[in-house]
Amino acid sequence: MTQGWGDGLPLIPPTQERVQDFLIAGGRFPDELVAVLPPLRADCTVEKIAINAVMAGCTGDAMPLLCAAIEAMADSRFDLAGLNATTGSVVPAVIVNGAIRNRLDIPYQAGCLGGVAGPAVAIGRAIRLIMRNVAGQLIGSTSQSVYGTPGRVAGIVFAEWEERSPWATLAERRGVAGDAVTVYGAMGTANICDVVASSADGFLDMIARSMAYPGANGFLPSSAFSETLCAINPIWAEVIAKQYPKMEDVQAYIWDKCALPIDGFRPEYRDPIGNLGRIKPDGRVHLVPKPEDVLVMVAGGEGGLHAAMLHSWGTCLTVTRPIVAA
Amino acid sequence: MTIILDPSASLAHDIADPGPDAGDLRGKKIAIRIDMLWRSWDWVSEVWAEGLRAEGADVTFWRSCGRTGQEGMDADREYNALLGDSDMAIVGLGNCGSCTSWTIADALTAAATGMPTIAVATAHFEGLANNLAKRGGRSGLRLHILPYPLDILPKEQVNDIARDHYRPFLRRFGVRSRLAEQSAA
Numbered sequence: 001m002t003q004g005w006g007d008g009l010p011l012i013p014p015t016q017e018r019v020q021d022f023l024i025a026g027g028r029f030p031d032e033l034v035a036v037l038p039p040l041r042a043d044c045t046v047e048k049i050a051i052n053a054v055m056a057g058c059t060g061d062a063m064p065l066l067c068a069a070i071e072a073m074a075d076s077r078f079d080l081a082g083l084n085a086t087t088g089s090v091v092p093a094v095i096v097n098g099a100i101r102n103r104l105d106i107p108y109q110a111g112c113l114g115g116v117a118g119p120a121v122a123i124g125r126a127i128r129l130i131m132r133n134v135a136g137q138l139i140g141s142t143s144q145s146v147y148g149t150p151g152r153v154a155g156i157v158f159a160e161w162e163e164r165s166p167w168a169t170l171a172e173r174r175g176v177a178g179d180a181v182t183v184y185g186a187m188g189t190a191n192i193c194d195v196v197a198s199s200a201d202g203f204l205d206m207i208a209r210s211m212a213y214p215g216a217n218g219f220l221p222s223s224a225f226s227e228t229l230c231a232i233n234p235i236w237a238e239v240i241a242k243q244y245p246k247m248e249d250v251q252a253y254i255w256d257k258c259a260l261p262i263d264g265f266r267p268e269y270r271d272p273i274g275n276l277g278r279i280k281p282d283g284r285v286h287l288v289p290k291p292e293d294v295l296v297m298v299a300g301g302e303g304g305l306h307a308a309m310l311h312s313w314g315t316c317l318t319v320t321r322p323i324v325a326a
Numbered sequence: 327m328t329i330i331l332d333p334s335a336s337l338a339h340d341i342a343d344p345g346p347d348a349g350d351l352r353g354k355k356i357a358i359r360i361d362m363l364w365r366s367w368d369w370v371s372e373v374w375a376e377g378l379r380a381e382g383a384d385v386t387f388w389r390s391c392g393r394t395g396q397e398g399m400d401a402d403r404e405y406n407a408l409l410g411d412s413d414m415a416i417v418g419l420g421n422c423g424s425c426t427s428w429t430i431a432d433a434l435t436a437a438a439t440g441m442p443t444i445a446v447a448t449a450h451f452e453g454l455a456n457n458l459a460k461r462g463g464r465s466g467l468r469l470h471i472l473p474y475p476l477d478i479l480p481k482e483q484v485n486d487i488a489r490d491h492y493r494p495f496l497r498r499f500g501v502r503s504r505l506a507e508q509s510a511a
Contacts, residue, residue: 005333016329039427040461042335051333079394081431082424085454133334142457144423222363224392314424317394 005055005133007125007153014051022050025060027326034067035074038081040136044070048134049126056126059119062104065181068323069094069127072183077317083185084137087144088217090313091151093158093186093229094127095297097171098179100323101159108159110301113189113231113308114150124155149188156186156310158299164234165298166241171320173247179323184229184295185316187217192230192307200243203236204250207307208257211287214265217314218287221272226312228288229295230254235304247296255291259284288312337463344466347500348414348442352382357412359405359432360419361390366477366484367419367446373488374416374495381503386412393428409436416499420447420455421477430458430467437464444499448474470495 001011012018023030023046030047037044049066058066073080073092083090096106104123107116131137139145145152162169171180194206207230213219218226232240244250262270262279270279278285288294295318300308312318348354356378358371375385388408393401409415415436420426426447433445445467447455452471459467473487496503 003334013328014331014333016331019331039458040335040337041463042337044335047331048333048335051331055333076398077394079398079424081427082393085427085458086423088423129333136335136461142454142461144426144451144454224362224397225395315392315394315398 005129007128007132009153011055012057014054018054019047019050022054022058022060022063023047026050026063028063028067035070037070037074037131037135039084039142040134042134042136044130044134049130052129052133053126056129057122058126062119062123062126064323064325065096065100065104065123066126068181068321069183070130072181072319072321075319078183078185078319079316080135083313083316084131084135085142085144086313087146088187088313089145089147089149090185090187090316091149091156092127093151093156093184093310094124095170095182095184096157096159096180097162097169097182098323100179101162106157106159108161108299110303112158112299113156120157121154124157125153127155128152151186151188156189160297161234161299164237166237166245167247167250167298170295170297174318174320176320176322180320181323182318182320184227184310184318185313186229186310187313188310190309190311192309193305195305198239200240203240203307204253205257207232207309208254211254211309211311212258212260214260216287216311218312219260219273219285220314221269221276223314224276225289225293226287226314227293227295227318228258228312229297229310231297231299231308231310233300233304233306234298234302236307237298248291250296251294252291254294254296255286255288258288258294259286337461339463340460341464342466344468345437346440346442347502349500349502351378351501351503354383354413355411356383356385357408357415357436358385358387359390359415359417360387361425361428363425364419364421364477366479367421369481369484370472370488370491371416371418373485374492377492381501390428390432405432405435409439409441412441414442416444416446418446420445420451421474422451423454426451426454427458430455430462433467434459434462434464437467442500444468444470446470446472448472448476450474468498468500470498
């Protein structure tokens with residue numbers, strides 16, 4: 001901790017022996033370059049990942065997921081340079097698809113966004129330590145985050161409940177079948193509760209309208225574009241899919257309703273938003289430019305009643321990568 | 327003996343030299359990088375551009391918008407083309423975390439071509455700008471600091487600030503001109 005390597009929680013000392021064991025279990029060469037991470041722009045090697053993962057309490061079988069997630073975050077589309085420096089409270093959410101979910105016990109049922117015991121916490125923490133120690137993201141030094149977020153300690157690592165999803169998986173819809181990781185720049189998580197709706201339109205209305213609040217980054221006059229993500233519990237998903245068996249229709253519904261009238265913004269906002277061409281002929285501004293920018297997945301407990309919205313930070317585009325076993 | 331391995335990384339190289347001075351502005355092409363975030367930087371750069379033109383320079387503005395995906399690739403091409411057609415670069419504004427990150431990234435790109443380059447940030451983000459420049463391998467990057475907060479001020483006040491800062495800015499940029507030299511005395 002005195003070296004500045006920690007996050008405030010106790011760390012497991014990354015001894016040579018522990019790191020060696022981790023590398024053997026992970027099956028990758030230690031000097032292999034995985035990515036160059038901003039803002040430090042230093043090399044993130046397999047060994048650096050292993051050292052930080054050991055400190056976080058990870059086991060070696062998480063190495064393929066860690067490497068794929070880091071590679072995805074380093075993709076220029078993700079804008080890690082901006083994301084790691086921003087005043088915003090963004091943290092890369094890590095969403096896992098494929099059989100690896102179950103092998104690594106990544107949560108996708110009750111409590112999947114936080115609270116359920118399991119290795120996802122250590123995996124998330126390992127990624128956060130890599131951002132701190134290798135990428136050089138430090139509050140007050142490089143990161144200007146005004147508030148930060150609890151997700152910056154142990155990450156947001158969860159999976160899709162594929163077995164209960166009536167649609168193709170999130171990763172498959174993004175062109176990657178099998179084991180895959182999707183990284184998404186999340187402004188934390190927020191809850192959407194509905195104890196009245198019982199129809200597809202009712203659930204989707206509540207989700208979409210809840211997501212449309214004027215302080216969401218997607219509405220910023222400086223946001224040329226953005227995405228948004230919602231997790232729908234399996235109970236609602238089943239009802240929704242009976243009316244909307246095609247995911248494109250679900251996305252289009254949410255996109256359409258997830259909008260605010262331009263008249264609802266104070267006058268000084270209207271020109272900057274209008275200059276971006278974001279005011280539709282009907283006088284509304286949509287949170288995201290296109291229906292396909294609404295990312296939808298199935299996760300959460302069977303208690304129903306709630307959905308989760310994860311607003312995007314802005315122009316950091318979601319990246320999906322295959323998880324390649326060693 | 328137990329050996330603890332280092333989880334951190336560091337850059338091996340650094341350029342502490344600020345690069346060439348802007349020198350004489352007559353006949354020079356100056357690229358000013360603005361953004362879609364800060365109206366105050368639009369105002370400041372307009373005031374400064376007027377002064378630079380009076381010194382005989384030809385000023386071109388380029389506005390940074392989305393920097394990811396196809397729009398980002400297009401932006402990079404545009405920016406690099408602009409730098410290719412310019413003699414020096416003024417890059418701003420670092421007035422938040424991510425925009426400072428992009429300001430410094432774009433300034434480092436310009437500086438790497440060997441042209442006189444200066445980045446502009448507000449006082450609250452000076453530390454970040456210096457850190458990012460250092461971590462980008464060029465701790466000597468020229469930086470001019472404007473007051474903070476800036477963007478919440480009315481245009482008349484921002485224009486006054488722009489005029490007050492013009493001479494110090496010229497000096498920081500290494501401009502050789504009657505105006506810069508007079509004020510340095």
